[in-house]
Amino acid sequence: MMMKHTLRKLPVLWLLLLAACMAFAQEKKATENCLDYAVAGDTVTFICESGARLQLQFSSSTVVRVWFDPTGKLQRRNPSFAVVHEVLEEVGEIHVNDEPASFEIYTAQLRVRLNKNPMQLLIYDKWQRLIFSDYKDRGHVANGTQVVAHKVLRGDEQFYGLGEKSGPLNRRGRAYKMWNSDKPCYSTQEDPLYKSIPFFMSSYNYGIFLDNTYKTEFKFGTESDEYYSFEAPDGAFIYYFIYGKDYKAIQQQYIGLTGKPIMPPxxxxxxxxxxxxxxxxxxxxxxxxxxxxxxxxxxxxxxxxxxxxxxxxxxxxxxxxxxxxxxxxxxxxxxxxxxxxxxxxxxxxxxxxxxxxxxxxxxxxxxxxxxxxxxxxxxxxxxxxxxxxxxxxxxxxxxxxxxxxxxxxxxxxxxxxxxxxxxxxxxxxxxxxxxxxxxxxxxxxxxxxxxxxxxxxxxxxxxxxxxxxxxxxxxxxxxxxxxxxxxxxxxxxxxxxxxxxxxxxxxxxxxxxxxxxxxxxxxxxxxxxxxxxxxxxxxxxxxxxxxxxxxxxxxxxxxxxxxxxxxxxxxxxxxxxxxxxxxxxxxxxxxxxxxxxxxxxGLPILRGLFMEYPQDEQAVQVEDQFLFGEELLVAPVLKKGERVKRVYLPDGEWIDFNDKKTVYLGGQQLAYRAPLNTIPIFVRKGSIVPMMPVMQYIHEDPAYPLLIHIFPNYEDEQATFTLYEDDGESLDYLKDVYAKTTFTCTTTATGWETELACSDRGYTPPSGRGLFLHYHLERRPTQVIIDGKPVNELTGMTAQELVATTSPVAGWLWDEAQQTCIVKTKDQRNALKIHLQ
Structure with a gap:
């Protein structure tokens, strides 16, 4: 209160001078000059003119832990609650090139430069393409216990991540806070919400994980078109720079740092x-x-x-x-x-x-x-x-x-x-x-x-x-x-x-x-x-x-x-x-x-189109569809009264999964009829999708038959899928106790060749279960051969009756209405070859 009264009595000129001095002092905190460094194994600590420290630890050739401490102590109260694997690969002793204007460090994938005066961190890929950079001299700005990092924002840069947040997937132009909050009936723009996951990815092939549990904030271009920022009010200011060739590679390394997801029963x-x-x-x-x-x-x-x-x-x-x-x-x-x-x-x-x-x-x-x-x-x-x-x-x-x-x-x-x-x-x-x-x-x-x-x-x-x-x-x-x-x-x-x-x-x-x-x-x-x-x-x-x-x-x-x-x-x-x-x-x-x-x-099952098709300019803008795994694209109806859904299909060919025969050319938007009983679902041509009959609960019939839906590729090309199975209840999956079955269908000039390869590692699926391969074709085969022996065509029954039968006899039938050839055999957990002519 005394300070406020005193300020009111000062002449305006003195107030302006004081404000200028304060601004200079604030700016000076941002203008750190780097004087020296020390190396300890995979870690380099740079010493700043003011006594601050900037430490780089190389978790791998593509992951760098950055720790800025204005006090120079490089101490934290608690070890990381998130990171469980600090070292992802051995990088050996780090070597620093001391150049006149900068320090430079090379890994197998990155070139890391730290300009000396003023201090500025820049990271390039091995082809000298700038990936990530401090914004001018404001890379790390301290104000008391608060630290704000400002990074260069490119005109076409896009951002994804921060975990469970409302609003659009692309975070650019928005600001977010990390403060777990009970927000019943939250709006489509409300922030913060229940979870705090301070990890995001950039379209410039990098991700940032800010490992700070305080109320951190992220501002993706809300303050300037030239930079974005992330900040913490207190605590150790530690973040991980993660380089990857695509979003999948970046996310996998984040999971490498923070641990694998547990599998549900x-x-x-x-x-x-x-x-x-x-x-x-x-x-x-x-x-x-x-x-x-x-x-x-x-x-x-x-x-x-x-x-x-x-x-x-x-x-x-x-x-x-x-x-x-x-x-x-x-x-x-x-x-x-x-x-x-x-x-x-x-x-x-x-x-x-x-x-x-x-x-x-x-x-x-x-x-x-x-x-x-x-x-x-x-x-x-x-x-x-x-x-x-x-x-x-x-x-x-x-x-x-x-x-x-x-x-x-x-x-x-x-x-x-x-x-x-x-x-x-x-x-x-x-x-x-x-x-x-x-x-x-x-x-x-x-x-x-x-x-x-x-x-x-x-x-x-x-x-x-x-x-x-x-x-x-x-x-x-x-x-x-x-x-x-x-x-x-x-x-x-x-x-x-x-x-x-x-x-x-x-x-x-x-x-x-x-x-x-x-x-x-x-x-x-x-x-x-x-x-x-x-x-x-x-x-x-x-x-x-x-x-x-x-x-x-x-x-x-x-x-x-x-x-x-x-x-x-x-x-x-x-x-x-x-x-x-x-x-x-x-x-x-x-x-x-x-x-x-x-x-x-660590890759999600529910995936945005931008993750699988990052080079497709239209796909990266789609936010009302998703991939379910890699083979299936789902475009749920999200509007009241909508019966025709506008669907964008990425490049390639896509088959209507509802009828399994209508083919659409990708790279275009289509109007898809979706009455109340229809979910728009598409399967990528050249895919295999394993399924099972409807049950009232999972594994009601432990020996359920496998229904393998095959959507063959073009001539001389393959469709493949590796089915994973385990006991579904124990932790043995952590010991890699499982069974895998790889289905590979090759399209030839004379038909389709399918090979089954089994790999049982301590777990064996029920022996002799039915195996029904559904080939979705444009024409009827003339003959089916299993392991070199022709099998009979089965007549007088429907496809549903065939799948329901318990007869051990192998055979096949053609469903003209569905344009599907169903081949029946048994899973004996051995290699199998099936040829459709």
Whole structure:
């Protein structure tokens, strides 16, 4: 206050002079001159004139960790919560060329230059193409504990990433914050949301991961056409520069740094039904029975937070559940798995548990009082926030969550882990003191630490069993512990006006995959809004379902007691929803294979067209379509009343997956008829798509036949696919225990040659299962030969009857209407050659 009064009395001229001096001082912080350097193995530390340090650690020939510290201490309070593999490859001793105006470092892929006066970092590829550069002398600007990095922005540069964010996929021209926030019914432009994943990729062949857990900000050209920036208010200013030949290569290296995604159990890829007030035993049994009665496939039923007696004692609510073990046993016998919600708090009304946790010191503290922070909670009254950064908490929490697992539950969804009601405006939360640090540092990783505890304690008590854990609030590296969903989407004011929020879930889902969340779902129907007119809601439900079944994890969920089971919306909506869910189950072998790819590489299953077709100028602008794996392109209908969908097909040829015979030339937009019973789906010519018959739950028939759909390529070209299988339940996949079957179809001048190659590494699929190869052709073959022996043409039956038959006799038939040749044989886990003449 004294300073303000003094300033008011100064003459205007003195004020201007003072402002100029302050501006000069601010600018001086940006103008660091680099004087010297020191090398220690793969790390070079540059010494600045002011005492600041800029450290470059070469994680590989294409990944450089950049650490700028204006204090020169190069110290951090906590090790990285995200990075688990600092060294991706051995690069040996780094050599620095000390030139008159710069220091230069060469790797096998990069040329790194640091200009001395003023200090400026520039990174080129090995062909001397500038990829990434500090903006003038403002590459790293310090202001107290805040550091802002300014980088050169090219006129045609595009940006993708930052994980689960709303709005367009291309981030250019927008600004974003990282602060995990509970945002029910969020808009199509709202930011921040539930997860903080400060990793993005540029069209100039690089990615940046800012490994800082504070409220970081990213401004992609909002302040200037010449630069973009990213900044942190406090903490170690560390970021990773990642060079790659394309987006896939960049993302794979990010996953190399932050860890591989865990694979869900096989049943997690089935359909799941939920509701805010799914909290009763009789209700769960009735809903499950109705699904089976109506023959709508489903694997999972959720129970929301009201299943507990108290927050969070993991005891079944008295009066709602009379025999929970019996309920779970019956549901399991009917092919159902039950997933339970958990919150990271203990209600003060839960006196016994609250007292126990408080006496142990297991709650986050209030820095003003030293006592447990008094957290208002959306339900259950005020709570203590469990401090999962305390090592002893893990075993305590693990024992609690094991109780319903021992009863027969199958996993959890960790909800409200922001922790809820800790948004930007809730500044009192900044007085929360965790064992690992103050809340401004720990906020974004609070849910991350919780998920780590849940996963590790599950595996400790359930050895060699895959966890199912789906989370809302997270930080970079979450893929090591959990899966994700997009939180409380939809229009709370008017559920029927939720089309915009629904459409934006396509971008949110694609973006989530870019943040290392390959196993993801939207809440089908949207969480928000009271449904009072089910017939009026039927169209939005149908279209949301048709998109939702292409989420790797598919869950229908809505708030309160708003029922969203398919039959609630009328016969037509039920029929179309059932058909969509059945398609998801038919595609299970294809989807599960890409699940393994996601584990191995971190590449998303739901992919933006820009990722597969970065050189196609029109494809990179498409944001309402996606690739499901590499072979299938999906263009869900996202607008009310739309019956003709404008679809852009990238270069090549694309076949209508609905009729499997209509061919479209790529590189063009087409008008595709899409009545309510139709999802626009296309398969790339020269593809193979493994499928299975419809089942009521995943692997209802463990020896199910494989239906291999082959869309042959041109003469002398191949179509190929390697099917991945494992036991679907254990952690043996981490030891590479699996079976692979490679199908290769070569088009020749006289027909089509298909070879099967099997590789069983500790896991063998059911022997003798049926193998039905569906060749989608332009003409009827004259003969089919299997391993050198002609097989008979089967007449007098339809294609459906052929697939359903259990006869061991090999043969083939031609379906004229579908222009399909179906070859029947058995999978004996040996090499096989099939020739169609």
């Amino acid at each position: 096989k049943w997690a890829f089935g359909f799941a039904q939920s509701r805010g007030l799914y909290t009763k035993e009789d209700q769960a049994l009735e809903v499950a029975a109705e699904f089976r009665k109506r023959r709508i496939p489903i694997d999972i039923i959720y129970q929301d937070i009201g299943w507990t007696q108290w927050l969070q004692d993991f005891e079944w609510r008295q009066g709602n559940y009379t025999d929970p073990k019996g309920m779970l046993r019956q549901l399991r016998a009917d092919g159902f798995k039950v997933i339970l919600s958990q919150d990271p708090v203990v209600s003060q009304a839960n006196e016994k548990q609250w007292k126990d946790a408080n006496e142990r010191g297991f709650f986050v503290k209030d820095s003003r009082t030293g006592k447990a922070y008094d957290m208002p909670w959306p339900w259950g009254g005020n709570c203590g926030v469990v401090d999962f950064s305390i090592p002893e908490v893990a075993n305590w929490w693990g024992a609690l969550q094991q109780k319903p697992l021992d009863d027969g539950a199958h996993g959890f969804w960790t909800d409200m882990g922001e922790p809820a009601w800790s948004n930007e405006e809730d500044t009192d939360r900044l007085f929360m003191q965790h064992h690992a640090g103050m809340h401004d540092e720990i906020h974004n990783v609070y849910g991350h630490i919780w998920d780590k505890v849940v996963k590790e304690e599950f595996e400790k008590r359930n050895p060699n069993k895959r966890i199912f854990q789906m989370t809302r609030a997270a930080y970079a590296g979450l893929q090591r512990y959990t899966f994700g969903w997009s939180g409380d989407s939809g229009n709370g004011a008017d559920v029927l006006e939720g089309w915009g929020q629904f459409a934006n879930q396509v971008q949110v889902g694609i973006s989530a995959g870019l943040g290392g969340i390959p196993f993801w779902t939207t809440d089908i129907t949207g969480y928000c809004g009271d449904i009072t007119d089910y017939p009026a809601m039927a169209e939005l439900f149908t279209r949301w379902m048709q998109f939702g079944i292409f989420n790797p994890l598919s869950r229908s969920h809505h708030e309160g007691d708003n029922a969203v089971e398919p039959w609630r919306f009328g016969e037509v909506a039920e029929k179309n929803a059932k058909a969509a869910i059945e398609l998801k189950y038919q595609l299970f072998p294809y989807l599960y294979t890409y699940g393994r790819t996601a584990h191995d590489t």
